[in-house]
Each structure stands twice: as C-alpha cells, then as structure tokens.
Amino acid sequence: MSVVIETTVGDITLDLFTDARPRTCMNFLKLCKMKYYNLNLIFSVERNFIAQMGDPSATGRGGECVFQKMFGEQARFYEGEKLPLLKHTQIGTVSMVSCGSHLFGSQFFITLGENLDSLDAEHLVFGQVVEGLEVICKLNQTLTDEKNRPYQDIRISHTVVLEDPYPDPKDIEFPDESPKPTREVFESDYIAADETIDDTEGKTMVEIREEIEEREAKARATILEMVGDLPDAEMAPPENVLFVCKLNPVTTSEDLEIIFSRFGKIKSCEVIRDKLTNNSLHYAFIEFNETKSCEDAYFKMDNVLIDDRRIHVDFSQSVSKIKWRGKGRGVEFFDDSGRKIDEKKGQSFDLNKEYSNQSKNRNRNNTKGQYWNRDSRQSDHGRSQVWGRNARSPPQKQQSWEGNSSQHHRDRHDEAKHFPRDEKNGRNVHKDNWRMERDKRHETAKRSHNEVDDSDDVPSDEEAREKMLKHLKKSLKKKKKKNKKYSSDSDADSSETEKKKKKNKKKKKKKKNSDSEKDSDSDSEPKKKCKKSKKKKKKKKKESSTSDSSD
Numbered sequence: 001m002s003v004v005i006e007t008t009v010g011d012i013t014l015d016l017f018t019d020a021r022p023r024t025c026m027n028f029l030k031l032c033k034m035k036y037y038n039l040n041l042i043f044s045v046e047r048n049f050i051a052q053m054g055d056p057s058a059t060g061r062g063g064e065c066v067f068q069k070m071f072g073e074q075a076r077f078y079e080g081e082k083l084p085l086l087k088h089t090q091i092g093t094v095s096m097v098s099c100g101s102h103l104f105g106s107q108f109f110i111t112l113g114e115n116l117d118s119l120d121a122e123h124l125v126f127g128q129v130v131e132g133l134e135v136i137c138k139l140n141q142t143l144t145d146e147k148n149r150p151y152q153d154i155r156i157s158h159t160v161v162l163e164d165p166y167p168d169p170k171d172i173e174f175p176d177e178s179p180k181p182t183r184e185v186f187e188s189d190y191i192a193a194d195e196t197i198d199d200t201e202g203k204t205m206v207e208i209r210e211e212i213e214e215r216e217a218k219a220r221a222t223i224l225e226m227v228g229d230l231p232d233a234e235m236a237p238p239e240n241v242l243f244v245c246k247l248n249p250v251t252t253s254e255d256l257e258i259i260f261s262r263f264g265k266i267k268s269c270e271v272i273r274d275k276l277t278n279n280s281l282h283y284a285f286i287e288f289n290e291t292k293s294c295e296d297a298y299f300k301m302d303n304v305l306i307d308d309r310r311i312h313v314d315f316s317q318s319v320s321k322i323k324w325r326g327k328g329r330g331v332e333f334f335d336d337s338g339r340k341i342d343e344k345k346g347q348s349f350d351l352n353k354e355y356s357n358q359s360k361n362r363n364r365n366n367t368k369g370q371y372w373n374r375d376s377r378q379s380d381h382g383r384s385q386v387w388g389r390n391a392r393s394p395p396q397k398q399q400s401w402e403g404n405s406s407q408h409h410r411d412r413h414d415e416a417k418h419f420p421r422d423e424k425n426g427r428n429v430h431k432d433n434w435r436m437e438r439d440k441r442h443e444t445a446k447r448s449h450n451e452v453d454d455s456d457d458v459p460s461d462e463e464a465r466e467k468m469l470k471h472l473k474k475s476l477k478k479k480k481k482k483n484k485k486y487s488s489d490s491d492a493d494s495s496e497t498e499k500k501k502k503k504n505k506k507k508k509k510k511k512k513n514s515d516s517e518k519d520s521d522s523d524s525e526p527k528k529k530c531k532k533s534k535k536k537k538k539k540k541k542k543e544s545s546t547s548d549s550s551d
Contacts, residue, residue: 001025002130003032004160007042008153008193010135012110014094014127018165021081021126024096024104026166028126030066031106032159033168038178039185042139042154044147047112050119051139052097053156054107063106070171077103080124088116092129092136098122112140143469151472152191189480197475231319239291240267241316242298245283247271248307253284259306260286264293285316 001016016025031037037054044052044060055063067075077099088095088111097107104124111119129136142150158178168174191197200208221233244256257269271284288294294315302313 001029001165002162003029003127004162005037005156006158006160007135008155008157009138010132012132012135013130015130016094016127017086017125020084020086021124023078024080024124024126027066027078027104027106028096028108029161029164029166030169030172032161033164033174034066034069034172035159035175035178036106037156037159039181040156042156043149045112045139045142045144045150045154046148047140047144049113049116050109050111051136052107052109054097060107065105066169066172070169077105080104085120086125088119088123088125090114090128092133093125094127094129095119096124096126098124110136110139112136143465143472149190151469151476152195152197153188153193155193187483189476189483191472191475191479197471199471235319237315237317237319238287239315240288240294241318242286242288242294243283243314243316243318244286244301244311245314246309246312247280247282247284248309249280249282251280251307251309255306256284256286260297260301263288263297263300265289285318 001018003014003016005012005014016028018025036056040053040056041058042051042053043055043058044050052060055061057063064076065078067078080096080098080102082102091111091114093111095109095111096104097109099105102124108126109123110129139154142152142154144150186192203211218233221235225231225233242260247256251271253269253271256271257266260266260269265288267287267289269284269286272281273279274281286297288297298313298315301311303310304313305311
C-alpha cells in the first residue's frame with residue numbers, strides 16, 4: 001500500500017508495511033483520508049538525522065490517533081506492534097514517534113541518514129520512501145534555527161491514498177475537500193512557504209550592479225591567488241598609479257613626465273623597456289603624489305595624441321611593488337630602488353643605516369659617467385620590483401674600477417671600522433650575521449606562502465550556508481517588525497475598545513448607585529415613622545407598669 005505526501009518542497013511516495021504493522025498502517029491511512037495532515041508543518045529538521053511532522057500544533061506535544069474519533073479521549077494514543085523488529089537502516093525510513101511506554105499518536109518522521117540505531121528501541125518503523133529522494137536531500141539541506149525549526153516554513157499541502165485495504169469506520173467522516181488555512185498560518189513569524197526570498201528587495205539597479213561586480217571581482221581575485229599570480233585575494237593595487245599603453249617607441253619617460261605633470265606632482269614615471277634591446281615595450285607606469293591628480297589624468301588623457309599615437313590610459317592593476325609577508329602577516333611596500341618603505345613615516349627603511357649610507361656613497365663614486373639600471377639594483381630585503389610584471393630593463397654594463405682604486409681602498413677601510421673582522425678566520429662577523437638573518441627571513445616568508453591552505457582559497461559549503469543563514473535571519477527580523485506593527489495597531493484598537501467598555505460600566509454603576517440611594521431614602525421615611533411609634537408604645541407600657549406597681 002502506498003501514500004503520496006505532497007509538500008511545498010516536493011512530493012514523496014511512501015510504501016507501507018501493512019503485513020508487519022497492520023494497526024499502525026490503518027491509523028496512518030485513515031488520518032490521511034481525513035485530511036488530518038493537510039497544512040501541517042514539518043516543524044523539526046535535524047541534519048543527517050530526522051525530519052519530524054504530523055502535529056497540527058507544530059510543538060511536538062500534540063496530535064491524536066484515529067481511535068480517539070471512534071472511542072473517545074481515553075483512546076488518544078494506541079499501543080503499537082512490538083514484533084517483528086524493523087530497524088532504521090536506510091535513508092527515507094518512515095517511523096511513528098513514541099509518546100512513551102510504546103504508545104503512539106499521529107506524529108511521524110522520515111530519516112535523513114543511515115544506520116540510526118538509537119531510534120530502533122523506542123520508535124516504530126512502518127514504511128519506506130520509494131520516490132522523492134531528492135526532496136529528502138532538500139529537507140536535509142534546509143537552514144534551521146536553534147530549535148531545529150526551518151526558517152522558511154515547509155508544509156504538507158496534501159496527502160493522497162493510492163490504495164486502502166482497511167474498511168472505513170462508520171463513526172468517522174471523510175471530507176471531500178482539504179481544510180482551509182487558519183489564521184495562524186498567515187500570522188507566523190517565520191518566512192511563509194510560498195514567500196520568495198529576494199536579496200535585491202529595496203535596492204536600486206545601481207546598487208545591484210555594484211554588488212554583482214564586487215562578487216565577480218572577488219571570484220577573479222581568488223582564481224589569481226590560486227594560480228599564484230596574486231599573493232593575497234584581498235590585496236588591492238595602488239590608487240595613485242596610472243597605466244599608459246599604445247605609446248610610440250620614440251616617447252621617453254621624460255616626455256611623459258612633462259606631459260602628465262600638469263595634473264599634479266609625479267613621484268615616478270617610467271616607460272618599460274626590453275632588457276636585451278632596450279627598446280620601448282609601448283607602455284608605462286606613472287605614479288602621482290595624490291590620488292585626485294591621478295583621477296584627473298585618467299579622465300582627461302585617454303585617447304590623446306602623443307607623438308602621432310593615440311594613447312590609452314587606465315588605472316594600474318599591478319601589485320608587483322607590494323610584497324606579501326605570508327598568511328595573516330600583512331604586506332610590505334617598496335620604493336623604486338627596492339628598499340622597504342615605512343608606512344607611518346613614508347620613508348625608506350633599512351636595518352643597518354650606516355651600511356646602506358656607505359653603499360650609496362660607494363655606488364655614486366663608482367658609477368660616474370655610467371648607465372645605472374634600476375632593475376639591477378638590490379636592496380637589503382631582496383631584488384627591487386617594477387610596476388609591470390613583464391617589465392624588462394636594459395643589460396647592466398660592466399663597471400670599470402680603473403682610476404678609482406684609491407677610492408675603493410678608502411671604502412674598504414671605512415667598512416672595516418663598522419664591520420670588524422674575525423682575527424682567526426679573517427671574515428667579517430657582523431656582515432655574516434646580518435646575511436644569515438636575511439636568509440632566515442626569506443625562508444620563513446617562503447614557508448608561510450607555501451603553507452596557505454586550499455580551503456581558505458575556495459569558499460566551502462559551510463560558508464555558503466552561513467551566508468544564507470545571515471540573510472534568512474535578516475528577513476525574519478523584518479517580518480517580525482511588520483507583525484509587531486500590525487499587532488501594536490490591533491492592540492491599540494482593542495485597548496481603546498476596552499477603555500470605552502470600562503467607562504460605560506462605571507457610568508452604569510454610578511447610575512445604579514444613585515437610583516438605589518434614592519430608593520433607600522424613600523423607603524427609610526416610613527420605617528423611621530414606624531420606629532418612632534414603637535418607641536412611644538414602649539414608653540407608655542413602661543409608664544403604665546410603674547403606675548401599677550406604685551399603687
């Protein structure tokens with residue numbers, strides 16, 4: 001025998017074990033025929049465990065069996081079959097909920113997991129889901145609150161009995177139509193079953209587009225991070241750097257700096273060239289001192305003719321000057337020469353200032369009249385980086401030390417003062433220690449970069465569930481506020497009517513009291529006269545009695 005349970009999520013077909021559970025199956029089939037389960041909530045869903053339903057009150061404490069309609073309230077629960085033993089081994093097992101001491105009513109549940117041995121001793125298996133396993137998967141993925149109730153209502157809309165082998169009792173009426181929804185169904189604080197959840201409610205088209213663009217940008221950034229092109233997905237390029245392309249090979253860095261300097265002060269301007277041929281690669285990077293000047297240049301210099309070429313201007317998307325320290329350690333910034341920049345002071349930062357100053361002086365003296373390649377220089381923290389990833393620099397020319405030997409000896413002598421040598425090995429102690437520390441820093445940075453988990457890169461199902469939970473909670477709060485407004489209005493109306501009733505009652509009481517007082521006054525006058533006459537009679541009797549005694 002089979003029954004179809006139509007829910008707001010989908011339809012489920014059950015096969016009932018009529019031979020093993022005749023009394024339980026008879027109870028379930030007759031309740032379905034009576035439309036008892038129609039509009040009932042699936043009020044409890046525990047993931048990978050059970051989905052409970054069959055209680056009209058949706059509290060887990062209500063419900064009664066068919067035998068109450070036949071024999072009265074003393075038969076609210078019936079005693080279920082004890083043999084044969086059927087276990088909760090499969091997904092979609094249908095079982096009656098025990099009310100204690102092997103008594104059962106109308107509540108039942110469907111298992112959402114396998115091998116649930118803890119349910120075997122107490123609850124009673126009487127069927128199995130044959131069709132609609134995808135609906136069970138949806139039930140298993142529903143988002144619930146702390147009480148295991150779904151945020152969006154899931155209801156049994158209809159039950160269809162395909163075949164019923166049991167005769168219908170005479171005392172029970174079986175309606176032709178399903179019952180109409182009650183007022184409680186519409187006044188629920190939870191999201192209604194037919195209510196659509198719209199993320200874009202109350203937002204303009206511009207805001208919706210911005211949100212979509214942000215999501216797409218985050219997706220691209222995570223892909224670049226996974227590939228290794230970006231050190232961190234949340235890293236953003238500098239806002240004061242312009243990217244200029246479609247340049248004429250004749251255009252130099254000085255020309256661009258002169259042209260773009262009318263928008264504001266320029267920190268650096270560089271046309272990227274090939275390392276071997278020293279030819280222009282037709283693009284450049286211009287770093288302004290302020291972001292406003294960079295924006296002005298972006299709006300006014302696009303598609304402008306420079307050396308018979310129409311250039312294209314855009315904001316830079318390169319982050320090559322930003323070095324990632326590792327997961328959770330932030331980033332480091334470098335200047336054009338490759339030295340680390342202190343973010344607070346905005347100045348270049350060195351571990352050993354004296355050594356860096358000496359190296360600057362030595363480089364100035366030794367490279368007079370020679371071409372100085374920016375990309376070939378090295379800082380104390382590693383090689384310098386330029387804004388373009390594919391940027392190449394011209395070959396570094398060999399430095400001739402002829403004619404500067406005396407200066408070279410002086411520098412060596414100054415270096416010996418600051419870095420004394422070990423007398424036994426003849427080596428520079430402080431310089432070796434500094435190199436060891438530098439190598440250790442590089443190794444730790446590489447390890448931290450390689451230790452980034454893939455789970456952090458790709459958002460998991462749990463993160464998506466959390467996001468959906470937040471959205472559902474927000475929508476629930478909105479709905480509760482609306483219900484509070486309506487209830488407050490209705491309460492105000494009811495309170496006003498109650499006040500009017502109280503006033504009317506008070507007026508009526510006052511009228512009654514005044515009428516009673518008048519009546520009492522009118523009645524009291526003859527009573528007073530009677531009392532006076534009685535007193536006079538008593539006095540006369542006393543006087544007569546005294547006179548007789550005297551005689």
